[in-house]
Amino acid sequence: MKQVDTIGELKKELSGERGGKIGFVPTMGALHEGHMSLVDRARRENDTVVVSVFVNPTQFNDPEDLRHYPRTIEADLDLLRAAGVDYVFTPSVEEIYPEPDERVFDFGLLDKVMEGATRPGHFNGVAQVVSRLFDIVAPDRAYFGQKDFQQLAVIRELVRQTGADVEIVECPIVREEDGLAMSSRNTLLTPQHRIAAPDIYKALCKARELKSKMSVRELEKWVTDEIDKNPLLKVIYFRIVDRDTLAEANNWTDGKLKQGCVAVTAGNVRLIDNVYLG
Numbered sequence: 001m002k003q004v005d006t007i008g009e010l011k012k013e014l015s016g017e018r019g020g021k022i023g024f025v026p027t028m029g030a031l032h033e034g035h036m037s038l039v040d041r042a043r044r045e046n047d048t049v050v051v052s053v054f055v056n057p058t059q060f061n062d063p064e065d066l067r068h069y070p071r072t073i074e075a076d077l078d079l080l081r082a083a084g085v086d087y088v089f090t091p092s093v094e095e096i097y098p099e100p101d102e103r104v105f106d107f108g109l110l111d112k113v114m115e116g117a118t119r120p121g122h123f124n125g126v127a128q129v130v131s132r133l134f135d136i137v138a139p140d141r142a143y144f145g146q147k148d149f150q151q152l153a154v155i156r157e158l159v160r161q162t163g164a165d166v167e168i169v170e171c172p173i174v175r176e177e178d179g180l181a182m183s184s185r186n187t188l189l190t191p192q193h194r195i196a197a198p199d200i201y202k203a204l205c206k207a208r209e210l211k212s213k214m215s216v217r218e219l220e221k222w223v224t225d226e227i228d229k230n231p232l233l234k235v236i237y238f239r240i241v242d243r244d245t246l247a248e249a250n251n252w253t254d255g256k257l258k259q260g261c262v263a264v265t266a267g268n269v270r271l272i273d274n275v276y277l278g
């Protein structure tokens with residue numbers, strides 16, 4: 001595995017790999033099994049695997065959140081080496097943004113609801129970094145987790161708008177044994193909040209069962225109340241949306257596939273999760 005810090009060096013290395021397929025996994029590091037499931041899949045499906053580890057400042061709307069974001073680069077490098085990654089790209093902020101990125105994307109509804117409504121500018125920052133990384137790596141396939149369900153919708157739209165020649169591969173959510181969706185942020189939970197956090201997924205699972213007995217609005221309220229019953233958790237939103245457009249669902253019978261998406265604060269840690277509701 002080669003660790004590369006500069007765009008110039010990465011492009012030079014990859015110019016020799018263009019005969020085969022290049023798979024790319026963008027991450028912000030503090031890697032766990034969720035990230036590694038993307039890496040393993042990229043390893044199986046491509047000749048060359050590139051992973052980026054870059055904590056992108058433009059997608060953080062809260063400077064404190066950026067400051068506290070976990071950084072474990074030595075452990076990350078060990079995991080990536082063991083997984084057979086070819087190149088790990090670890091650029092500095094100046095390397096990615098030599099000048100401030102002023103681009104403003106228009107994703108319509110996709111970046112206005114849920115995470116977009118509660119984290120202003122977040123998806124614009126995600127689009128900035130992903131489009132830069134796609135330009136640099138020019139991968140054949142890029143791997144993203146369904147854990148960040150809304151992010152996937154935004155990235156699909158970004159690819160459509162920019163015409164980037166890359167296949168977006170969606171990977172299922174990897175969970176802890178108690179159901180909590182794996183996240184770099186889980187390491188920031190206090191022991192008490194870590195014990196409380198699996199209640200989020202428990203409520204999502206129950207929602208799947210209750211769906212036939214409640215209207216969409218009733219179920220949204222039920223899930224919110226159920227999670228909020230735990231005094232250590234506070235729901236920011238729970239929305240049942242159209243899987244493609246992210247428009248709020250109004251009934252179960254419109255023939256559209258639906259996803260239930262939740263954001264919760266556990267102490268001062270923000271957790272997200274989602275579930276397919278058919």
Ligand code: AMP
Nearest residue numbers: 027028029034144145147148173174182
């Ligand atoms: P991040 O480092 O949080 O930006 O995540 C990098 C990629 O890993 C994103 O595509 C995430 O959706 C994905 N990812 C993070 N956690 C999980 C998980 N528990 N299961 C599957 N994919 C995940």
